[in-house]
Amino acid sequence: xxxxxxxxxxxxxxxxxxxxxxxxxxxxxxxxxxxxxxxxxxxxxxxxxxxxxxxxxxxxxxxxxxxxxxxxxxxxxxxxxxxxxxxxxxxxxxxxxxxxxxxxxxxxxxxxxxxxxxxxxxxxxxxxxxxxxxxxxxxxxxxxxxxxxxxxxxxxxxxxxxxxxxxxxxxxxxxxxxxxxxxxxxxxxxxxxxxxxxxxxxxxxxxxxxxxxxxxxxxxxxxxxxxxxxxxxxxxxxxxxxxxxxxxxxxxxxxxxxxxxxxxxxxxxxxxxxxxxxxxxxxxxxxxxxxxxxxxxxxxxxxxxxxxxxxxxxx
Amino acid sequence: xxxxxxxxxxxxxxxxxxxxxxxxxxxxxxxxxxxxxxxxxxxxxxxxxxxxxxxxxxxxxxxxxxxxxxxxxxxxxxxxxxxxxxxxxxxxxxxxxxxxxxxxxxxxxxxxxxxxxxxxxxxxxxxxxxxxxxxxxxxxxxxxxxxxxxxxxxxxxxxxxxxxxxxxxxxxxxxxxxxxxxxxxxxxxxxxxxxxxxxxxxxxxxxxxxxxxxxxxxxxxxxxxxxxxxxxxxxxxxxxxxxxxxxxxx
Ligand SMILES: Nc1ncnc2c1ncn2[C@@H]1O[C@H](COP(=O)(O)OP(=O)(O)OP(=O)(O)O)[C@@H](O)[C@H]1O
Ligand SMILES: [Mg+2]
Numbered sequence: 001x002x003x004x005x006x007x008x009x010x011x012x013x014x015x016x017x018x019x020x021x022x023x024x025x026x027x028x029x030x031x032x033x034x035x036x037x038x039x040x041x042x043x044x045x046x047x048x049x050x051x052x053x054x055x056x057x058x059x060x061x062x063x064x065x066x067x068x069x070x071x072x073x074x075x076x077x078x079x080x081x082x083x084x085x086x087x088x089x090x091x092x093x094x095x096x097x098x099x100x101x102x103x104x105x106x107x108x109x110x111x112x113x114x115x116x117x118x119x120x121x122x123x124x125x126x127x128x129x130x131x132x133x134x135x136x137x138x139x140x141x142x143x144x145x146x147x148x149x150x151x152x153x154x155x156x157x158x159x160x161x162x163x164x165x166x167x168x169x170x171x172x173x174x175x176x177x178x179x180x181x182x183x184x185x186x187x188x189x190x191x192x193x194x195x196x197x198x199x200x201x202x203x204x205x206x207x208x209x210x211x212x213x214x215x216x217x218x219x220x221x222x223x224x225x226x227x228x229x230x231x232x233x234x235x236x237x238x239x240x241x242x243x244x245x246x247x248x249x250x251x252x253x254x255x256x257x258x259x260x261x262x263x264x265x266x267x268x269x270x271x272x273x274x275x276x277x278x279x280x281x282x283x284x285x286x287x288x289x290x291x292x293x294x295x296x297x298x299x300x301x302x303x304x305x306x307x308x309x310x311x312x313x314x315x
Numbered sequence: 316x317x318x319x320x321x322x323x324x325x326x327x328x329x330x331x332x333x334x335x336x337x338x339x340x341x342x343x344x345x346x347x348x349x350x351x352x353x354x355x356x357x358x359x360x361x362x363x364x365x366x367x368x369x370x371x372x373x374x375x376x377x378x379x380x381x382x383x384x385x386x387x388x389x390x391x392x393x394x395x396x397x398x399x400x401x402x403x404x405x406x407x408x409x410x411x412x413x414x415x416x417x418x419x420x421x422x423x424x425x426x427x428x429x430x431x432x433x434x435x436x437x438x439x440x441x442x443x444x445x446x447x448x449x450x451x452x453x454x455x456x457x458x459x460x461x462x463x464x465x466x467x468x469x470x471x472x473x474x475x476x477x478x479x480x481x482x483x484x485x486x487x488x489x490x491x492x493x494x495x496x497x498x499x500x501x502x503x504x505x506x507x508x509x510x511x512x513x514x515x516x517x518x519x520x521x522x523x524x525x526x527x528x529x530x531x532x533x534x535x536x537x538x539x540x541x542x543x544x545x546x547x548x549x550x551x552x553x554x555x556x557x558x559x560x561x562x563x564x565x
Binding site: 070196197200203204206211212213252256257258 | 360363364365384385386387388389390393394396400401402403404405406409410413414416417421422447467
């Protein structure tokens with residue numbers, strides 16, 4: 001019941017997504033025009049899947065990150081993980097340009113892991129009485145790594161190259177170029193199996209341990225999931241900010257922090273947000289496209305301000 | 316039986332606990348009292364392996380604290396820490412169900428649900444079951460946290476100032492429940508209290524801590540004396556004897 005409504009909304013958006021875009025494609029033409037069927041299979045369908053997978057993955061990892069960071073106002077993409085992924089892929093492109101994609105992906109995942117762990121270590125030392133310090137530090141941290149990425153790219157003449165990872169976009173998604181996202185999607189869905197354990201972490205480390213939870217192991221598992229998924233989305237589509245911030249917060253307001261209940265809803269809402277924003281980006285300036293990251297920046301910022309003012313501040 | 320041998324603890328060179336030896340046999344309610352900063356919470360946290368032992372050793376039945384797995388200890392010993400702060404947005408029923416985690420490992424069965432339902436009723440939380448923790452009163456939250464520790468169903472239960480924020484009815488109710496668990500259920504309860512009268516009324520034994528040491532240990536009648544109040548607490552409240560029980564006039 002809880003998931004029925006968002007599921008329906010997502011199905012309708014997905015259908016809409018197949019038939020909206022620069023090249024005309026109508027349900028009827030599928031039967032008459034072989035070119036239309038090809039467009040559907042090679043471009044529209046992958047693009048729709050990519051939006052759904054990325055949205056779900058970003059929302060889930062955002063929610064896990066907020067629990068690990070013990071703060072509601074952080075999300076991986078802007079808090080250093082996203083920038084670390086860009087750094088990794090940049091280094092890979094620079095150092096081992098001929099390596100197969102999975103090696104580059106592995107390098108990006110490794111730098112993301114280091115970047116995310118670094119943030120967690122850093123914010124652990126912040127006073128718990130100052131919850132707003134955490135997003136501030138995360139923002140600065142992400143900004144510093146981002147500046148590092150730009151610097152390396154500038155030095156190595158790859159500025160144009162990194163632009164694709166700094167601003168998430170779906171227009172380049174084609175069959176054969178987005179399949180990593182399936183791994184990201186599956187990895188984030190798999191976190192559902194440790195959802196109870198991650199939920200225990202919300203009680204605080206001491207309470208979790210006194211219930212017999214292996215806190216370091218679960219923290220490491222959560223961190224690994226965040227890093228892997230963030231790296232794959234950034235490498236495939238580029239950075240899409242705000243989804244991991246806004247969606248978990250909105251869902252927690254209504255459903256609370258019991259991840260076993262709320263993760264599926266978060267995933268669906270993340271998918272709806274990204275797919276909806278992408279469709280909107282295709283129509284607002286048609287026949288040109290607005291990148292999905294830009295669209296979400298606008299929608300997400302508005303939602304976030306709404307949240308800040310609506311939600312009583314909790315630590 | 317909880318055995319504490321030669322336990323000392325310091326923070327940045329400051330001694331917090333000094334060479335504590337204490338045996339808490341199975342069964343019974345032991346009240347831990349002492350002035351603020353005496354080291355009561357530190358001792359409880361060490362027993363419950365929430366702080367790392369620096370010297371000495373602590374055993375709970377045949378488990379050695381610090382060596383045994385967190386999960387094994389969680390089935391034997393539950394703790395309700397002093398800080399009632401939970402930032403998570405969880406429902407009361409969900410919180411109590413988490414208390415069963417050592418047993419169900421995330422997959423609560425019919426038996427766990429039964430215990431959760433029974434616990435909620437016992438702590439008068441039925442009406443609050445689906446409310447979020449951050450949307451109930453401080454005393455209600457305290458009750459929910461006590462219920463969570465209770466639902467863990469362990470032989471040993473450590474409670475650090477569980478009566479904070481509770482109204483008199485809830486406080487007496489909780490103390491009676493603990494008393495019954497010890498007398499009827501053979502459980503071992505260790506409870507930090509500041510209200511000496513509650514300690515005198517419900518505990519079999521009172522352990523007094525003062526400046527990181529055990530200052531006194533024994534039955535309530537023998538412990539609660541004018542000397543205790545002046546020597547350990549530095550206050551001159553009068554003690555009356557009602558029936559056989561000492562009562563501190565506040
Ligand atoms: N994180 C810390 N850093 C430095 N000193 C600490 C810290 N935590 C506790 N202490 C000190 O350790 C001593 C014992 O603290 P503890 O919390 O065990 O006292 P307590 O007996 O539980 O007191 P209360 O009745 O106020 O809860 C106190 O003097 C306290 O100042
Ligand atoms: Mg204390």
